Amino acid sequence: xxxxxxxxxxxxxxxxxxxxxxxxxxxxxxxxxxxxxxxxxxxxxxxxxxxxxxxxxxxxxxxxxxxxxxxxxxxxxxxxxxxxxxxxxxxxxxxxxxxxxxxxxxxxxxxxxxxxxxxxxxxxxxxxxxxxxxxxxxxxxxxxxxxxxxxxxxxxxxxxxxxxxxxxxxxxxxxxxxxxxxxxxxxxxxxxxxxxxxxxxxx
Numbered sequence: 082x083x084x085x086x087x088x089x090x091x092x093x094x095x096x097x098x099x100x101x102x103x104x105x106x107x108x109x110x111x112x113x114x115x116x117x118x119x120x121x122x123x124x125x126x127x128x129x130x131x132x133x134x135x136x137x138x139x140x141x142x143x144x145x146x147x148x149x150x151x152x153x154x155x156x157x158x159x160x161x162x163x164x165x166x167x168x169x170x171x172x173x174x175x176x177x178x179x180x181x182x183x184x185x186x187x188x189x190x191x192x193x194x195x196x197x198x199x200x201x202x203x204x205x206x207x208x209x210x211x212x213x214x215x216x217x218x219x220x221x222x223x224x225x226x227x228x229x230x231x232x233x234x235x236x237x238x239x240x241x242x243x244x245x246x247x248x249x250x251x252x253x254x255x256x257x258x259x260x261x262x263x264x265x266x267x268x269x270x271x272x273x274x275x276x277x278x279x280x281x282x283x284x
Contacts, residue, residue: 102136103139104133104139106141106142106143107141107162112128115165116128119164123150125146125149126146126164127144127147128144129144131143137207137211138198138207138211142161144158149172150171150172151175151187151189152190153192154191156195157194159195159196159213159216160213160277163195167216167275170249170253175221175249178245182241182244185227187224188222189221191218191219191222192216192217193218194216195213196213215277215278217274217275218273218275219231219271229245231246231270231271235270236263253275257278258281259276260273260283261274
């Protein structure tokens, strides 16, 4: 269930993680409920048509996030449930942590992408990115001009910066199924991989 990143995303639960069959996703009813949830959260989004791109790669039940209250760069198709969890994390965890710990408002989150048809690095299994169910986060921009990056600041000499990154990654672990970062392996030294897969795996 471990999804590697770099601009990718995952497939289906039965294990369309192996390159092969068509990608399946949430039911139309689940997707409709997710759309209602996003509207109740005040999230602006555009539903995207389902598409199959190749063995184990496709977008089913996805949306394009237009406005969640915190600008996020480089986001393409995102499975609706992942989008809902991400919006809640960005608004209710990252934003408050930036203000409370770093003393500045959060103005932007920099992602390294969502959907990408690829395998988990070094394996024959599809990544969570291959079904638009994962987002990679690389940096955070603050109103005071600071830019906090996973690559440069994970082990920052500034204790407040380290606390900020530890706090938001800890919060992500409570919300997403899989969270991978610099403590996991070198492939994740420059980003947090956030995946809504119910795996309960946090490194």
